[in-house]
Amino acid sequence: METLVDAPIKVSFSPVNPISLSLQPIKSGFLPISWLQDDHESPRWQKSTVVFVLGGPGSGKGTQCANVVEHFGYTHLSAGDLLRAEISSGSEFGAMIQSMIAEGRIVPSEITVKLLCEAMKESGNDKFLIDGFPRNQENRIVFENVAKIEPAFVLFFDCPEEELERRIMNRNQGREDDNIETIKKRFKVFVESTLPIVSYYESKGKLRKISAAKPSAEVFEAVKDLFASETGEGEARDHLNKKISV
Numbered sequence: 001m002e003t004l005v006d007a008p009i010k011v012s013f014s015p016v017n018p019i020s021l022s023l024q025p026i027k028s029g030f031l032p033i034s035w036l037q038d039d040h041e042s043p044r045w046q047k048s049t050v051v052f053v054l055g056g057p058g059s060g061k062g063t064q065c066a067n068v069v070e071h072f073g074y075t076h077l078s079a080g081d082l083l084r085a086e087i088s089s090g091s092e093f094g095a096m097i098q099s100m101i102a103e104g105r106i107v108p109s110e111i112t113v114k115l116l117c118e119a120m121k122e123s124g125n126d127k128f129l130i131d132g133f134p135r136n137q138e139n140r141i142v143f144e145n146v147a148k149i150e151p152a153f154v155l156f157f158d159c160p161e162e163e164l165e166r167r168i169m170n171r172n173q174g175r176e177d178d179n180i181e182t183i184k185k186r187f188k189v190f191v192e193s194t195l196p197i198v199s200y201y202e203s204k205g206k207l208r209k210i211s212a213a214k215p216s217a218e219v220f221e222a223v224k225d226l227f228a229s230e231t232g233e234g235e236a237r238d239h240l241n242k243k244i245s246v
């Protein structure tokens with residue numbers, strides 16, 4: 001069976017009730033690559049520009065992505081939001097995703113990558129901010145193998161843990177994982193699984209680090225300068241052109 005990664009990476013998780021959730025195929029190994037891939041050769045969405053947006057929980061990824069969407073016309077895809085929407089949709093994977101998010105654990109990559117690729121395909125845009133992804137090496141490898149897209153660059157919001165904790169505890173959006181116990185677990189996963197990804201992209205010369213321990217407007221000044229220099233465009237030019245042509 002053709003699988004998602006060249007070198008096997010064990011997908012390990014313990015669903016609450018694997019039988020009723022029909023999760024045996026994932027538990028025992030990998031889903032077949034055909035579960036994720038299109039029949040078509042390199043469709044339009046696979047020629048898109050992708051920027052991965054990483055940072056600790058509460059570092060302001062979602063806040064800054066919203067600013068970039070407004071000023072530069074990207075489509076913002078939050079992996080966490082897509083997973084939460086999957087729970088709400090009543091999907092067969094919903095209960096398993098919910099229990100993993102409540103524990104601050106990383107959902108099997110096949111699920112997250114499928115949600116991301118579907119959202120890219122449906123959006124009609126050709127430039128994406130992918131927020132909170134890749135969270136670990138498995139996320140990265142499965143995305144590379146399925147989407148066959150390398151990020152243009154990786155934006156990393158750097159912020160001390162005490163500030164992250166303060167922001168999350170004040171967020172008040174009713175998220176089940178915004179409690180001190182789960183926050184500690186999310187920090188651990190971030191250090192153990194996501195920081196190695198940050199180092200990986202740094203070694204490839206793709207990392208763009210921005211200090212996020214400043215007021216939001218100041219952080220966006222740095223983000224805006226970065227996007228202007230990376231894309232070679234002035235603020236909003238591309239976005240405005242798109243609006244005019246509609």
Ligand SMILES: Nc1ncnc2c1ncn2[C@@H]1O[C@H](COP(=O)(O)OP(=O)(O)OP(=O)(O)O)[C@@H](O)[C@H]1O
Binds near residue numbers: 057060063167
């Ligand atoms: N620069 C900032 N200074 C102070 N508060 C901020 C700043 N940026 C964002 N916030 C606030 O911190 C909280 C977390 O921000 P946000 O949701 O954007 O972070 P995130 O990185 O997307 O979080 P998560 O990874 O948990 O989804 C929000 O309440 C937001 O309003």
Ligand SMILES: Nc1ccn([C@@H]2O[C@H](COP(=O)(O)O)[C@@H](O)[C@H]2O)c(=O)n1
Binds near residue numbers: 104
């Ligand atoms: N690539 C990802 C992204 C997120 N998750 C799970 O969702 C939780 C919330 O993510 P946010 O980015 O919205 O903070 C996260 O703690 C993970 O449980 C994931 O599994 N894979």
